[in-house]
Amino acid sequence: MIDAHSILKNCVDIVLQSGEIIREHWALPSNVRHKGSIDLVTQTDLAVEAFLKEKLVDLVPGACFLAEESSEDDEAPADLCWIIDPVDGTTNFVHRIPQVGTSVALWHKGRVELGIVNVPMLHRCYWAVRGQGAFCNGEPISVSGVDSLNDALVGTGFPYDIAKRLPEVMERLALVLPIAQGVRRIGAASIDLAYVASGKLDIFYEAGLKPWDFAAGILLVEEAGGRISNLTGAPLRFGDPLLASNGRLHALAVDLLSPTT
Known part of the structure; x- marks a missing residue:
């Protein structure tokens, strides 16, 4: 049984640290290559992914990784797995539009138990642990009440x-x-x-x-x-x-x- 709450703080700290890489690279030229006609990858994607894998590997021993820049498939992951998008919104990043996120989820027995979305250029970090609510920068968040x-x-x-x-x-x-x-x-x-x-x-x-x-x-x-x-x-x-x-x-x-x- 995974106690996601027990690793939450360390995991959030690691994701926040990875956001500093995005901040540092923000003022630098982007070395861009194309994975597809409009699907881009930069040195920042690779650097953030490498950092996250290095830091998360010891946080949950035995967990595998399903990560955008290094995974060859996108099938349902193994029993215990980190699912990572190092730079979600790479095109935004290349054009220096601040809606750029890092997404980290811990998958266990067919569902997500912990999820973090960090938006470093907007100084917003969202996280949730199953059964314990959702938060942004430590404050509880909730969906809207719109019904039309x-x-x-x-x-x-x-x-x-x-x-x-x-x-x-x-x-x-x-x-x-x-x-x-x-x-x-x-x-x-x-x-x-x-x-x-x-x-x-x-x-x-x-x-x-x-x-x-x-x-x-x-x-x-x-x-x-x-x-x-x-x-x-x-x-x-x-x-x-x-x-x-x-x-x-x-x-x-x-x-x-x-x-x-």
Whole structure:
């Protein structure tokens, strides 16, 4: 049995330290290479991931790593695993847009037990331990009380293979835009989920996400009182389009978005 609370402080400290690498690199030129036509990686991604793996390896003996820049697959991880996105929002980082996050989750027996999303350039660190609530900079957070789609601020994202998925992306946007109060595309799913957890966004949906994009964030949402599923309302599985909400809007969001799945 993993006692996630007992390692929380040390884990948060390690993630905060990794944020200093992002801060240090912020003023330096980015050495960018392309993993895909619009999928970027920088020396900062690699440096943060290496730091996190070095520091976390002894925190939970026996845990493996599923990390964006070094993992060859994105299947459900082993029984005990750290799931890491060192720089979520690499394109934001390259353009020096401050919505850049580091996502660290501890996966155990089929679910996330601990999740941290640090946004170093905005000085916000979100964390949650299963069953113990969600926090930002040590203060409790909760989802919004919005119960009408007309009052809802909706977040979404666009997959790296958007050229192939453009019809479905546009179809969903066409459903949401006329009904919602507004739509935002922040460019980092872990931050979108942290924003749902803290009541800044009321709904977030996106297809094509990898485990490291959302593992920490889904626990934040659940522990803040929200709900996570796929777009049909069924339990989320790796590879599914993700839907997160404040809970009150979840059935309405499913009704709106599920016809396109």
